[in-house]
Amino acid sequence: MEELSKRYVPGEIEDTWYKHWMNAGYFRSTPDEREPFTILIPPPNVTGQLHMGHILNNTIQDTLIRRARQEGKNACWVPGMDHASIATEAKVVALLREQGIKKSDLTREEFLAHAWAWKEKYGGIIFNQLQKLGASCDWERSAFTMDEIRSDAVISIFVDLHKKGRLYRGKRMVNWDPSAQTVLSNEEVIYEEEKAILFKVKYKVVGTKDQWITIATTRPETILGDTAIAVHPDDKRYTALQGKKVQVPLIEREIPIIADSYVDIEFGTGALKVTPAHDINDYEIGKRHALEVIDVLNPDGTMSPAAQLFVGLDRDKARKKMVAALEEAGYLVGTEDLIHNVGRSERTRVIVEPRLSLQWFVDTKALADPALVAVMENEIEFYPENLKNTYRHWMTNIRDWCISRQLWWGHQIPAWYLKNESSKALSTDADEPVFVAHTALEALEEAKKITGRTDLTLADLQQDEDVLDTWFSSWLWPISVFNGFRDKKELDYYYPSNVLVTGWDIIFLWVARMIMAGYEWKGEKPFQSVYFTGMVRDQQRRKMSKQLGNSPDALGLIEQFGADGVRYGIMASAPAGGDILFDEKLCELGRNFCNKVWNALRLVTSWEVDTRLAHDEGRALAIRWIKSRMAEVDTQLRSDYKQFRLSEGITTLYSFVWNDFCSIFLEVIKPTYGEASDQKSYEATQEVFEDICKLLHPYMPFITEEIWHKLRDRTAGDDCMIALLPNHLGSADKDVTGLFNHVLDVKTSVLELRNQHQLSPKEVMYLVYPSDPELIKLWNTPGAKFVLKKLANAECNEGEGTGVSFLAGKYQYYAALSISVDKEAEIKKMEEEITYYEGFVKSVDKKLGNEKFVANAHPDVVEKERQKKADGLLKIEQLKKSIAQLN
RNA sequence: GGGUGAUUAGCUCAGUUGGUUCAGAGCGCUGCCUUGACAGGGCAGAGGUCAGCAGUCCGAGCCUGCUAUCACCCACCA
Numbered sequence: 029m030e031e032l033s034k035r036y037v038p039g040e041i042e043d044t045w046y047k048h049w050m051n052a053g054y055f056r057s058t059p060d061e062r063e064p065f066t067i068l069i070p071p072p073n074v075t076g077q078l079h080m081g082h083i084l085n086n087t088i089q090d091t092l093i094r095r096a097r098q099e100g101k102n103a104c105w106v107p108g109m110d111h112a113s114i115a116t117e118a119k120v121v122a123l124l125r126e127q128g129i130k131k132s133d134l135t136r137e138e139f140l141a142h143a144w145a146w147k148e149k150y151g152g153i154i155f156n157q158l159q160k161l162g163a164s165c166d167w168e169r170s171a172f173t174m175d176e177i178r179s180d181a182v183i184s185i186f187v188d189l190h191k192k193g194r195l196y197r198g199k200r201m202v203n204w205d206p207s208a209q210t211v212l213s214n215e216e217v218i219y220e221e222e223k224a225i226l227f228k229v230k231y232k233v234v235g236t237k238d239q240w241i242t243i244a245t246t247r248p249e250t251i252l253g254d255t256a257i258a259v260h261p262d263d264k265r266y267t268a269l270q271g272k273k274v275q276v277p278l279i280e281r282e283i284p285i286i287a288d289s290y291v292d293i294e295f296g297t298g299a300l301k302v303t304p305a306h307d308i309n310d311y312e313i314g315k316r317h318a319l320e321v322i323d324v325l326n327p328d329g330t331m332s333p334a335a336q337l338f339v340g341l342d343r344d345k346a347r348k349k350m351v352a353a354l355e356e357a358g359y360l361v362g363t364e365d366l367i368h369n370v371g372r373s374e375r376t377r378v379i380v381e382p383r384l385s386l387q388w389f390v391d392t393k394a395l396a397d398p399a400l401v402a403v404m405e406n407e408i409e410f411y412p413e414n415l416k417n418t419y420r421h422w423m424t425n426i427r428d429w430c431i432s433r434q435l436w437w438g439h440q441i442p443a444w445y446l447k448n449e450s451s452k453a454l455s456t457d458a459d460e461p462v463f464v465a466h467t468a469l470e471a472l473e474e475a476k477k478i479t480g481r482t483d484l485t486l487a488d489l490q491q492d493e494d495v496l497d498t499w500f501s502s503w504l505w506p507i508s509v510f511n512g513f514r515d516k517k518e519l520d521y522y523y524p525s526n527v528l529v530t531g532w533d534i535i536f537l538w539v540a541r542m543i544m545a546g547y548e549w550k551g552e553k554p555f556q557s558v559y560f561t562g563m564v565r566d567q568q569r570r571k572m573s574k575q576l577g578n579s580p581d582a583l584g585l586i587e588q589f590g591a592d593g594v595r596y597g598i599m600a601s602a603p604a605g606g607d608i609l610f611d612e613k614l615c616e617l618g619r620n621f622c623n624k625v626w627n628a629l630r631l632v633t634s635w636e637v638d639t640r641l642a643h644d645e646g647r648a649l650a651i652r653w654i655k656s657r658m659a660e661v662d663t664q665l666r667s668d669y670k671q672f673r674l675s676e677g678i679t680t681l682y683s684f685v686w687n688d689f690c691s692i693f694l695e696v697i698k699p700t701y702g703e704a705s706d707q708k709s710y711e712a713t714q715e716v717f718e719d720i721c722k723l724l725h726p727y728m729p730f731i732t733e734e735i736w737h738k739l740r741d742r743t744a745g746d747d748c749m750i751a752l753l754p755n756h757l758g759s760a761d762k763d764v765t766g767l768f769n770h771v772l773d774v775k776t777s778v779l780e781l782r783n784q785h786q787l788s789p790k791e792v793m794y795l796v797y798p799s800d801p802e803l804i805k806l807w808n809t810p811g812a813k814f815v816l817k818k819l820a821n822a823e824c825n826e827g828e829g830t831g832v833s834f835l836a837g838k839y840q841y842y843a844a845l846s847i848s849v850d851k852e853a854e855i856k857k858m859e860e861e862i863t864y865y866e867g868f869v870k871s872v873d874k875k876l877g878n879e880k881f882v883a884n885a886h887p888d889v890v891e892k893e894r895q896k897k898a899d900g901l902l903k904i905e906q907l908k909k910s911i912a913q914l915n
Numbered sequence: 916g917g918g919u920g921a922u923u924a925g926c927u928c929a930g931u932u933g934g935u936u937c938a939g940a941g942c943g944c945u946g947c948c949u950u951g952a953c954a955g956g957g958c959a960g961a962g963g964u965c966a967g968c969a970g971u972c973c974g975a976g977c978c979u980g981c982u983a984u985c986a987c988c989c990a991c992c993a
Contacts, residue, residue, distance in 0.1 A: 035955070219990095226993075244993055292992080300993055307993085368992060414919060418988060421918065425989085532988090567927090569986085600941085601927080606920095607987090609927065613942070620955045631952035667931085676929075679940075694952080701951055780959065880973035889934045889974095896935070 032633065032738070036619075036626035038590030042730045046159060049733075054097075054749055055164045057104035059521035065096035065103045066525035068509055068555075069165065070538070071173060071502070073112035074147055075119050078157035078582040080564040080572055080610055081531065084602055087595045088561065088674060089529045090163050094726035095669055096526075097164075098753045104522055106509045107158070107165035109151060111174040113438040113498040114208050114216075114375045120146050120437065136436050136493075143437050157583060162591050162729045164749075171509045173501040174439070181508040182439045182501045183466055185549070190443075190464040194391045197443075197462065201308045202430055204383035206329030206343075207376040210434040211387055213497060214427065215537045217371040217380050226364040228297060229354055231257060231274040234282055241266070241274055241285065242361055244296025246368065247306070248354060249346040251276060252335040253324035254283055256302040258313055261287040263298050277359040278350075279336050286317050308382050321384065327434075329381060343381075388432040388441060388494070395544040396426045402543060402553050409557040411672045415532055422536050429541075431497045438495030444471040446479075447490045463489070503541035506554035513549070525555045527672075532560040559672050562607040564598075569609065585615055592728035593618035599678045599727055621682060622731050625724075628690050629735050631698065632713055638704035650696040651712045653768045656761035657688050658719060663759070665723060678727050685720055692772070714739055719754050858907045865907070869900040 049055065057064075067089050072082060089105060097103040120143045121131050131139060151172075158165065171178060189195045203212040227248050230240040241257060254276050259266040266285070273282045290313055291300045304314030305323040314321060324335035331338045331346045337353070338346040354360040371380040400423040402408045403416055410416050432441060444463045461478060465471040468486055475484050501508075512519030524546070530539060539558060546554030564572055572579035585594050596618025601608050661684045668677035697713055699705045705713075717739055721732040725748050736748035872893055875881055882890055 032952090034953075246993065296993055309991090309993085366993090412920095417919060421989065535988095606928090611927080611942090614927095616955075617941075620953095623955050624953065627953035627956085629952085634952070671931085673931090679929080683940080690953085691957085698952085776959085875973080878973050882973085884973055885934065892935050 032626070032630045034627075034630075036590070036622045036731060038592065038622070038730060039587075041734050042160070042162070042591050045730055045733045046162065048747070049164065049749055050167075052745070052747070054747070055105075055166050056168060057102055057166050059518060060102055062100065062102040064522050065093065065099075065101040066522045067093050067105045067527055067529065068506060068525050069105065069107045070528070070530045070534075071108040071110040071171075071505065072154050073115055074109045074151040074172070075112060075116050076109075076154045078154055078161070079579055080582060080598070081561075082154070082158070083161060083582055083585075083594060084561055084564055084598050084608065085529055085531070086158055086161060086163050087598055088559065088602065090161070090729075091595075091599065091674060091726040092527060092529070092669075093164055094729060094749070097750065098722060098725065100752055103164075104169075105163070105165045106169045106171065107155065107163070107167060108171035108505070108509060109154070109173070110498060110502060111147075111172065111438060113433055113435050113495060114205075114210065114212075116143065116147070117435050117437040118208060118376060139436050160583065160586050160591060162595065164729075169509070173498070173505075177511045177514070178501060178504075178508045179439055181504050181511075181513045182496060183442050184513055185504060185545075186442055186496065186500075187464055187466055188549075189390060194394065195388060195464075196391060197386065197388050199384060199386045200389070200430070201311045201382050202385055202387055203371065203373075204327070204381040204385070205373040205376055205378060206325075206327065206381050207378040208373065208435070209327050211383075211385060211430055211432065212373060212380065213430050213499075213537075216374045218374050219369045219371050221367050222370045224366045224368055224370075226296060226366040227351060227354075227360060228362040228364070229277060229301075229359050230361050231277060231301075231359075233269065233285075234273040234275055241269060241299050242297045243299045243301045244364075245301055246366065247303075247347065248350045249331070249335075249338070249343055250303045250306045250324060251301060251350065251354075252279060252331075252337060253303045253305050253322040254281075254301045255304060255314065255319040255322060256283050256317065257285045258288045258291050258300045258302050259285060259298060260291040260293045261289055263291070263293050265298060277354055278357065286313075286319075288313050288316065305384060306382055311382070311384065323384070325381060325383070327383075329378075387430050388443075388492075390429040390431055392426050392429050392544070395548055396423050398547040399423065399540060399543040402547065408543065408553050408555065411557060411559050415535060415560055418532075419535060419540060423540060429497075431500050432492075432494040433497055434493075435495050438498065439501060441492040441494050441496060442466060442471070443492040444468065444475065444489040445492070446475070446484075447488055462492075499537055499541060502538055503545045504549075506542055506546055507550055519550070523550060524553050527557045527559055528555040529559045529561065531563060533563065535560070557672070561602065564608045564610050567609055567611055569607070572610070580610070580612060585612065589615040589619040590622060590730070592622050592731045595728060596621055596678060596682075599675055600682070602675050618728075621686070622728065624686055624690060625720075625731060625735065628685075628694060628717070629738055631694060632717060633738060635699060635710060636704040637707055637710045639707050641704060641706035643706045643708040647697050647706070647709045649764065649767065650693055651709070651716075652761060652764045654688065654693040654716055655758070656764050657684065658716065659757040660760045662723070662754070662757040681720075681724055681727070685724070689716070689720060692768075719757070721748050722751055722753055725749065725751075855911050858911050862904055862907050865900045865904045869897055869904070872897045872900065 069089065070085065076082070093103045093105045120139075123146065124131060124134075124142060129142075134142070155167070155170070173179075173182075186195070203214065203217045204210075205212050224246045226244050226246055228242050228244050229248060229251065230242040233239040233241060243257060245251070257274055259270065261270075269285050270287050272285050274285060275282055286302070290309060291298065302310045302313050302319060303324075304311045304319050304321045306325065311321075313319070322334050324332055325343060326332045329343050331341050331343070333339050335346075338349050341349065351360065372378065373380055400420065403410065403419050403423075410419070442464060444465070445460055461475075463471040463474040463478065465474050468489065468491065471491075472484060472486055472489060475489060476482050504513075506523065506525060507513060507519060510519040510522055512523065528539065528542075542554050546552060566572060566576075566578040568578075570576060570578060582594075585597075589597070594615050597612075597615035598608070598610070600614055600617070601610070661680055664680050665677050668674065668680065693716070694713075697705075697709050699709075718736065721736045721739075725732040729749065733748045736742070736751075876890070876893055876897065
């Protein structure tokens with residue numbers, strides 16, 4: 029037998045087994061006659077590096093997929109990557125800037141060449157990292173949202189939606205990211221409360237000598253774009269001013285005072301400056317009153333020529349200058365502190381600017397209907413269920429989805445326009461004819477048909493320069509990963525997938541939209557269940573982020589604690605939906621657990637087997653007991669998996685392995701020191717250990733595989749990973765459990781006595797038992813060396829010490845201690861116990877005396893109460909006997 | 916403003932159909948142990964009025980209502 033190290037050392041073992049599994053093709057799935065079990069990875073960003081969120085998310089998926097494999101299903105976990113339009117483009121732009129290259133100096137093609145080169149170099153790092161974690165993805169199926177198949181799907185769907193009339197191009201107030209210089213969807217804007225200053229500025233009423241109206245604003249720089257002042261129609265303070273004109277400070281443009289019920293009389297001064305170009309509400313007011321729209325900002329957030337002042341200055345700087353100028357000229361009449369919500373770009377974190385622009389939208393209303401019903405009627409199950417409410421709220425108030433992005437990295441919108449002769453720029457006219465088609469040639473045909481101009485050539489057409497929102501490719505993922513828009517063969521087998529594992533933060537961005545797409549193009553739900561994970565936070569409940577530096581180095585953790593240790597750490601704290609307060613300490617626990625199991629292996633493999641040895645009764649009982657416990661654990665696990673209670677599952681296993689298997693079973697079953705094991709005990713131990721490996725494998729794949737192979741010699745292909753789950757576990761054996769628990773009681777009592785009397789564990793203790801649970805004789809307790817003597821009472825022979833009694837279960841025992849014991853104290857202690865049990869019996873009696881209880885409660889419950897009473901009385905009786913004997 | 920969830924030991928949290936020692940686990944803490952698989956270990960112990968109030972019930976940590984505090988989501992805020 030080879031010598032095993034004292035501690036489990038994960039590093040090499042993990043690499044070896046991962047390679048072994050890969051080479052054996054265990055991760056690979058192709059359709060066959062078995063029942064499929066499918067999971068699609070939420071594709072990480074191509075720019076992504078493994079972080080705690082990924083570890084959480086992918087450990088869950090791997091656990092589920094490995095369990096399914098053990099259940100004999102055709103398990104298929106499809107990996108993939110997301111091109112992450114805005115995030116990736118930002119990274120590439122930054123990288124180019126470092127090299128002294130400006131994006132604006134590049135053509136689209138040049139830029140994309142850089143981007144692809146970058147993708148080839150850095151993309152997919154995360155795949156290797158996932159492999160370190162043990163992810164059993166079918167890597168041959170790896171998909172990328174911008175590869176040929178997936179791109180084709182995106183373009184086809186855009187064309188299809190256009191054909192169905194569910195797409196439109198319109199000029200709308202949108203969320204503008206001045207840093208990335210693109211529009212964002214509502215879901216990509218994060219609102220947070222921030223401190224601001226509310227400036228009060230007075231405007232002079234035209235035609236008066238010294239009459240003013242004061243407004244309140246947090247954005248004084250937009251004053252330059254004001255085209256009206258609005259007051260509430262019922263606001264008496266301003267009735268006289270309605271219809272008059274005022275002068276915009278500093279630039280003296282004349283604008284009207286209008287009445288609009290949008291204005292809140294209570295807020296600020298009750299007078300609102302209206303800047304239709306820079307505020308969604310102002311824009312609406314502007315439309316109602318046919319106000320002019322003056323856009324004082326450039327797309328990059330600097331002041332535009334229309335502002336007249338501070339042109340070219342960034343909006344922040346312009347604000348400071350504006351305030352100074354207003355103050356100097358005497359227009360600023362006061363300031364106030366204010367806390368208000370500020371929208372920031374999810375990706376670039378800059379403040380989002382409301383901006384009027386021409387964009388593509390999906391009319392989502394019709395898509396939402398079946399998707400809403402599916403979830404509300406549990407056609408698709410949400411875990412935790414309460415997210416259904418959130419989902420319903422969003423779905424019933426769904427707004428159109430802005431899908432165009434002013435970026436280059438992504439799927440270019442398959443829409444063509446006639447080239448504008450006068451300028452290179454595309455028209456900003458929403459009514460301009462547009463030709464949507466899969467290719468430029470098809471678009472040309474379309475253009476000829478629509479315009480009637482047969483002389484048109486490709487040169488007359490220009491493709492839309494924008495790309496599509498990343499989520500526009502993500503929402504097709506459940507279908508596109510199987511090339512399902514072109515070829516139904518695999519799709520029909522694997523679709524719908526069994527479970528989607530993702531964070532609740534993208535329930536709208538992604539989950540809802542996949543459901544919509546699933547029903548629209550496959551006519552069926554995309555997945556059976558959704559397991560929403562919580563966010564991984566630190567001990568102070570802060571989100572993990574690079575800026576805070578509170579995000580542990582994921583790979584470092586794996587190195588430090590082993591993949592299994594990290595998997596344990598994250599799974600032990602990951603109930604569905606709830607946030608996870610991650611602590612490295614949990615990984616340490618996982619590592620310690622590995623070590624515990626490893627040492628159990630060391631113990632078992634160190635045994636010699638002697639076939640001549642008899643299999644004794646005590647060990648036979650222990651085997652019955654551990655199998656009974658195993659059956660209970662198995663039942664529990666099945667139910668945990670069914671309900672996605674994965675953290676409960678690992679906790680159950682942890683406790684079973686550590687307490688039941690190691691602390692109790694192995695202690696009983698192991699050969700007496702210096703002796704060998706009997707054959708039956710040894711084989712049973714191997715069997716139980718193997719079953720433990722199988723049950724633990726989905727959570728901790730590496731160590732279980734290693735132990736599987738160390739436990740006995742295996743033929744090729746006999747691997748834990750593909751071993752089918754045991755189905756011979758049977759059910760719990762109550763008789764055996766009761767007996768064993770009693771033995772444990774005695775053991776605990778003896779140890780307690782030792783502790784109490786400060787006796788050395790080496791000291792021999794004589795134990796006297798009243799009835800004859802013979803099995804206690806067989807109890808092999810390290811550190812609690814006691815010799816059993818069957819005596820009628822607490823008499824002790826010369827040299828055996830003083831008799832002390834204790835209760836274990838319902839039996840009274842006597843221990844002979846080598847030291848003298850204070851009799852009075854012993855009696856007092858027992859009297860206290862009697863008092864306790866008398867009170868206990870009294871309360872049970874009260875219950876049993878209650879007619880309504882006896883009449884209404886389940887007979888079982890009543891019977892149990894009666895039993896409790898009988899036990900209590902018995903204990904009192906025995907205690908009294910003991911006292912009498914001591915006296 | 917609309918909604919969701921939470922409140923149980925010093926900390927993080929389980930507690931599934933209301934009913935057995937149901938008041939639990941892990942960590943932390945205290946004491947003892949160089950045990951023959953494991954000090955990354957073992958044994959034992961202390962710690963809680965289950966947020967509060969009221970109700971339903973024979974019986975409430977669990978069900979109902981209200982209150983308090985906290986967290987998050989959606990919408991909106993000059």
